[in-house]
Amino acid sequence: MRRLTPVLREDGVDLDLISLIRTILAACKEISFRVSQGALAGVLGSTLDENIQGETQKQLDVVSNELFKDITLESGFCRAIMSEEEEFSVPGNPEGEYLVAFDPLDGSSNIDINSLIGTIFSIMKAPVGAAPDDQDMFLQPGTQQVCAGYVLYGPSTMLCMTTGKGVRMFTLDKTHGGFLLTEDKVSIPPATKEFAINMSNQRFWETPMQRYIDDLIKGEEGKREKRFNMRWIAAMVGDVHRLLCRGGIFMYPTDTKNQKQPFKLRLLYEANPMSFLVEQAGGVSSTGYERIMSMTPNNIHQRVAVVMGSKDEVETCLDYHK
Ligand code: AFP
Numbered sequence: 001m002r003r004l005t006p007v008l009r010e011d012g013v014d015l016d017l018i019s020l021i022r023t024i025l026a027a028c029k030e031i032s033f034r035v036s037q038g039a040l041a042g043v044l045g046s047t048l049d050e051n052i053q054g055e056t057q058k059q060l061d062v063v064s065n066e067l068f069k070d071i072t073l074e075s076g077f078c079r080a081i082m083s084e085e086e087e088f089s090v091p092g093n094p095e096g097e098y099l100v101a102f103d104p105l106d107g108s109s110n111i112d113i114n115s116l117i118g119t120i121f122s123i124m125k126a127p128v129g130a131a132p133d134d135q136d137m138f139l140q141p142g143t144q145q146v147c148a149g150y151v152l153y154g155p156s157t158m159l160c161m162t163t164g165k166g167v168r169m170f171t172l173d174k175t176h177g178g179f180l181l182t183e184d185k186v187s188i189p190p191a192t193k194e195f196a197i198n199m200s201n202q203r204f205w206e207t208p209m210q211r212y213i214d215d216l217i218k219g220e221e222g223k224r225e226k227r228f229n230m231r232w233i234a235a236m237v238g239d240v241h242r243l244l245c246r247g248g249i250f251m252y253p254t255d256t257k258n259q260k261q262p263f264k265l266r267l268l269y270e271a272n273p274m275s276f277l278v279e280q281a282g283g284v285s286s287t288g289y290e291r292i293m294s295m296t297p298n299n300i301h302q303r304v305a306v307v308m309g310s311k312d313e314v315e316t317c318l319d320y321h322k
Pocket of ligand 1: 103105106107108198235252265
């Protein structure tokens with residue numbers, strides 16, 4: 001592992017952070033290649049194991065996790081990393097400046113049907129003097145993220161990223177292997193007529209969410225006086241990509257389907273990075289009751305309720321929760 005001292009460019013940009021982001025993109029390009037090979041790479045289907053979340057692991061989940069983990073740790077820029085697929089954080093270089101939390105392959109149920117999936121990542125600074133095996137380093141609010149993004153493996157492979165100065169999208173040019181800037185200033189329209197929620201859970205939601213969705217479904221005949229459309233990709237990365245492109249509201253609210261687990265989405269490597277992107281693009285992100293990025297996590301695999309997207313629509317939804 002190489003010795004790291006932060007090197008700042010004249011404009012204050014940390015060159016180590018740029019190198020770390022490049023490393024992450026190298027891992028994602030490799031995952032993109034495996035994903036595009038599908039059955040030819042022999043990585044479809046499930047393993048015999050469950051991950052720490054108690055969910056069946058797909059072979060591609062495991063392959064992507066190993067690739068992402070090995071490449072980021074090998075770079076030497078990370079004090080530690082943590083992943084949806086790992087029970088504990090994994091120590092890295094004691095002199096590494098950064099922490100990376102990631103979901104190597106979000107939307108696992110889409111793998112075998114050749115539908116949208118992606119890698120989500122969040123980068124934070126490692127606290128000064130903290131040991132690489134100190135897992136509590138990761139328990140920082142989302143406001144401490146220095147970079148967040150995702151790589152979407154769709155008809156084209158796209159990177160969407162923020163370092164806190166707006167959101168940019170890039171498209172992977174497979175002819176020369178680079179991510180080319182294709183959207184310089186992503187901006188979510190404040191109003192929308194599109195919502196995304198798993199309607200099959202309706203009877204398990206809290207009353208405010210039931211009432212809000214009822215009013216959307218009533219369309220022009222209800223108090224909202226306009227017709228709404230619904231979309232559900234079953235991969236947060238795909239649903240959030242859509243709202244970053246054309247607006248919308250995405251929700252995975254509290255439910256009583258499983259009494260032991262009232263929330264579905266993970267704070268550190270799903271909700272926080274997506275909230276950073278959404279807020280940087282002019283949207284709003286909340287649990288329904290509080291700003292997601294202000295929450296101090298109490299464990300590395302903590303789950304939260306999520307309501308995010310177009311500002312006016314999310315605020316309307318939050319009014320139902322007051
Ligand atoms: P994985 O992280 O296991 O791939 O799950 C994906 C996800 O957490 C999120 O990306 C989706 O929005 C959500 O699950 C879909 O959940 P449903 O099973 O309720 O459609």
